[in-house]
Amino acid sequence: MGIDKFNMLGILERFPIMCREALGLNKGLTVSGEITSIVVTGMGGSSIAGGMLQLYLKESKLPIFISRGYTVPAFVDEYTLVFAISYSGNTEETLSAVQDAKNKKAKIIAITSGGELEHEVDKVIKIPAGYQPRVALPYLFFPMIGVLYNSGLIEVRNSDLNEMMEILKDKQYYSETAYKHAKKIKDKIPIIFSSEDLKAVGYRFKTQINENAKHPAWDTVIPEMNHNEINAFRFMPRSNFIAFMLRDEKDHPRVQKRFDITRKIIEDRIDIEEIMVKGNSLLARMFSTIHLCDMISYYLALENRVDPTPVEVIERFKERMK
């Protein structure tokens, strides 16, 4: 296993299996009564699941907010469903936000592998322990889908789940494509471009590069960056950066055109790699892209000669906060 002492590769390759397992974790838990909004509170790897929920439910009539910090938004009340996600169950910000949500009489469901959080909330979905939060994403995301589905708040098409599982099967594709992209990133800082729709996937890619490869990365969104950041490429030293564009044929046609023009405008300043989003259903597109990007960050860690699993700086940080 070399650098990868904790076998992150093995865990990443279990991703499709974790997705299937995760679908059963909520054990029929439901919410009742009127719900006018959903808030997902959590930090880092745990909060990514909130971004995925917001993306997955983009056609939903329920407004969904991601909240990252010590409180929940001021509008939270008894009609708000709050998903409190902390893989460890001991995230200080999330425990504080849960108190705030309780004071505001929200309907709270916790998703955690244990810790203090499980004792703070009545409705808890317990998920398998022993992982890094960021690789546990399926366990953090699918239980929310389960609750909303069981409560009659959303529909989930079996065909979408099947398509996702089918696309995730192709181990060789993910491994070869990821390795090829990781080689290109080495010694450069990636700037990840996505559409507004896939923003949460772009942000996930950025944070996986930060945590697994201990490597800088930034994410940016089209069309918004066409109105400001695109001016900044003239001062960007070519040798230091590389652009990664998440290209999705389901994006708005004008957004796709914007990707093409952005390419043309910046390509004399920066090398550009494209990642084609695979799949028809949103679920398949989200999770196949996430899995590929996770694998890229893994191979980048190996290129950087760092163990992808431990995040020593974060641990040191938490110690100092005590």
Add this chain to the structure above:
Amino acid sequence: MGIDKFNMLGILERFPIMCREALGLNKGLTVSGEITSIVVTGMGGSSIAGGMLQLYLKESKLPIFISRGYTVPAFVDEYTLVFAISYSGNTEETLSAVQDAKNKKAKIIAITSGGELEHEVDKVIKIPAGYQPRVALPYLFFPMIGVLYNSGLIEVRNSDLNEMMEILKDKQYYSETAYKHAKKIKDKIPIIFSSEDLKAVGYRFKTQINENAKHPAWDTVIPEMNHNEINAFRFMPRSNFIAFMLRDEKDHPRVQKRFDITRKIIEDRIDIEEIMVKGNSLLARMFSTIHLCDMISYYLALENRVDPTPVEVIERFKERMK
């Protein structure tokens, strides 16, 4: 005036006056009927006003969304107040989002200096023309406050407005402090740290550096970055980057502690500058920090020997989209 052919300095120094003028621009316009959420739709410099509204109303019971793209969120309905902001009135994404909002029967108020938008919406707040959208921020922001205040949806303390005007008076402070900071940024890429509360201010600073100085910049948020990005500083070449921390004594005490620890952990990797947020009221803190950061981006443009006003790449982009 040298490089600054369009006298951006003069316009930036009119910032306090523009704030005062902006307070009268909504001319008593109100909305009526039940409102359950607010959406601000707009792009780039125009959408910044939405971020400011979300920040200013963080204690409000009304959920506020920023929407940057061709559509408005799926939950928008007849109980949603949509502010459609396009300084030019011809922003393609915003015009498309307005059609979407109309189909969803939202209550729409447009804020624009003219263009197509003014003919698309019944309730229009007309603002002075002839500026770059990004310097017109007071004209884009305060009319929203006016509408919400006139409609009995929010309270505004005169003392806050007075404090803001008072703090903005000190021309020498902004000019000297900004010049000093701009000198430090030259030839480096700034990474702007803010609290979650001041995220919109950090993002504004980033985009002003992009647009005025044509210079790269990224923004990041504490506590979120303590859970991922903080791992990435080991590979960040010291000579290429500089950290700017927006420090606010009103931030949550644990967030302030996180700033201190973040400093300690990254300071052997990157130079760090601090910008102290001035003022007591949120309004004064927001706008004094914005004004200082605007001025920094202006002086950075001069350091870069570029005219701060024209954004030639954006104009070229729009041409190609036709």
